Amino acid sequence: MRKSLAALAVVGGLALLAATQAAVAHAAPAAVSEVKVAWAEPGKVKISWTEAAGIANDVYLEVSGQQAQRIGTTTAGGANELVVPVAALKPSHDAASTARILVADPSTAGARSASFDRYVQGETPMLPGMVRGVMQWQFEADPATDTTPNDPLDSTAPAKITPRLTRVKAGTAAQCENVSLPATTERYGKVPAQNGAYSVDLVLANEWGESKLTTVRARTAAVAFSTPATGIYGAKVTMTGSIALSKLKNPAAGDCTLTPDTADLVQHTMALHGRNSATSAWYSIGSSWTDAKGNYKFVITNTGAREYRPILVESFVGHGAVIYQTIGATKAIRATPQVLDARFLDSDIALGQQPNATVTVAPYGSHQVALQFKNSSGQWQGLMYRTLANGTAQSGPFAFNRAGTHQFRWWVAASISAQGLPVDAGYTHPFTLTVR
Template sequence: MLKRTLALTLLLTTQALPAPAAPAAIGPVTLAWSDATHTKVRITWTETTPVANTVAVGIRQLGTTTAAQPNQLVVDATSFPRTEADDSQQVLVAGSDGTEALSVPFDSYVYTPGDLELSSPSYDRMRWTVPEDDSVDGTPGDPLDLPVRYRYEVEHDLDPNPDKPGDWSCAGNTIITDVPTGTVARTGRPSNLWVRPVNEWGKSVIGGWAVLNAITGIKLAAPSATPYGGTTTLAGQVKWRSLIISGQPPTCNEWEHNATATTVVVHQRTSPTAPWTVVGTTRTDEQGNYRAAFRNPGHRQYRVVVANEVRPTLEARFGADSATVGARATTRVVSAKFIQPVVNLGTRPQAYLWVDPPGTQKAALQFRNASGAWQGVTYKTLYAGRGLIAFPWNKRGTTQFRWWVPATASADATYSGVFTLTVR
């Protein structure tokens, strides 16, 4: 009797226990842009029983909801991890009861260019261009795909205190442009350039990078005057600077270098209003020094110019021009002499003169008198820079002579060397 009673009690107790509750099922997880600005993503899902949820992408948590809140989460697009173009990720919605559901795969790709393409369209400009993105979409047609459209954040950094080495200060100018190309003006200072593509997912973390070095000092020295047709030698030194950027936030400092193996172009002009023309080129040595020797063509102003340089790497260098210096020409005496330096008393000596530049200068023949002063004898108007004149001279002994040649448009006045006449 006791066994039957215990069995009946166990049976009744077992029948009275409720069945365990089924886990809440999370339905499809859907993704869509929250509005036409495409700055936020709306994540929605369904579930059979309200529970608290955690929403994540990979190891990055995007947010949470309570059981009482709607089954949705609106997230800034910039909160999503970046993917490669051919990669994908999925949103995971996890319930507090252990249930989970995944969205369809999608990408959040932002193009990160390699080196910027650099060119020099003009002396005072450097052009940058973002290489075209040739990647292939790994999740074509995902619910967050938009037509490919980039804007570009252009950051141009330099050292605001270049004369204070070691302060490592840094200043930048940032603009946004809709086109993948632009120019940077020559400032005479080194700088660095970053261009970061920007789309609905935010901006490229690194972006394209370029180093814009600069010629920052050109020394130029010239003689004040050299003989017309003779040799004029210019000499000087070229320096350039680079900008070193390091740390986070970035800091800047300029460094100066000798411009070695650099082409230097020599320019000349005949007046401050005349156009510059090229004389020739030379190159700097290992210390950045250069020399240029050429024929003196007359009064000139000179400068030397280092052109912009674009290297195969992500590096370019702005050129510069030196200060202007003047080098005048003095009339060059090719020959000044007597045809016969020794004559008999009563013979009319013949004095000869040949100068460059050739012209119709009116030259004066002078002799040194007994007191040592120079005294005029006669004048001769030259023809094509040459002249011969005979004159009476009845003073025995040896006398020193010279020519004075007046200035022309191309060369300053000059005296010839001293030449002698001996009368027996």
């Protein structure tokens, strides 16, 4: 009986131990749950979770398609939360890239937050322009699609774009100066005209930080221009020149030395302007383009004395660069009469016959001409004046009783062209008369 009572006591003790262990197991720390992410302040994210106190936790960033990376650890005595900078969550230019937070401890499999994106737009092509020295920029709407709509880290604040300008500091030759222009929530804006070459970064910022969308560099230019001093009225005149571009050498590294830019000399538009006098208004005459070496030319018809100037048209030139409008030196080109005909109707006559000289010149005016011949002393000697009719005149028969071959020419008075431009006085080519 005693043995039976003893056996019962042992069995009862085992049952009590098992019950105690079950109670202890039931009271073991609960698994991690309710992992949440929220903005703690601009640039920082708060990660929090539910779990019994007294457990150390490892916090991981899980990015789709990548191995999880630990971004922090909490101590057993710490709160069930972790605040990390946005950089720890690896902001991405890929809108389709999603992430979750995994919170784990040694005794559980851990728990995960809802998925969220970390998208900030990356490098974006853009065609800037120049209007009267003002650089104009505009980006198309971001085509990215939100793959985690209404995730806990989405923000309603619009992204802002800040133009960050680097230019030569006033009073220095090559020292850089950095200026941030006002930020805008629009996807377009302007950079005011500057005094010289510069570089501007267009930087977008949203809740996930900053991203340089593009860089635009403004070039300065010099325009060389060469013309003849005069040309024949109605004939072609060729004007030539070249452009030389300059840029800041390396503004990103703080070097704002002005240096030649030979990479983008081709296909710049050159405009040719003219004016009738030094006090009259300029007007457009034609256009041309530069070749790969920056050379250009204009070929025009000479319509009378006029002043000319070449203009490098301000433009976007590719490779993220714009160019200021640049005006070359003013050059004057005069005009001389165009000789269409100057001769004797019969250039070989007998002594005693009367020759008859004719002349036709342009402009076809009614100004005077004078017939001249070269005397025995080699000097030109005037014989008679005539008045042109529609650009033509004849001497009429006149007595000339000198045997031999003699040179003649017509002097043509100054005139005004049909375009209202002056044409200088001039001479025809010499022509001969033979008297036998």
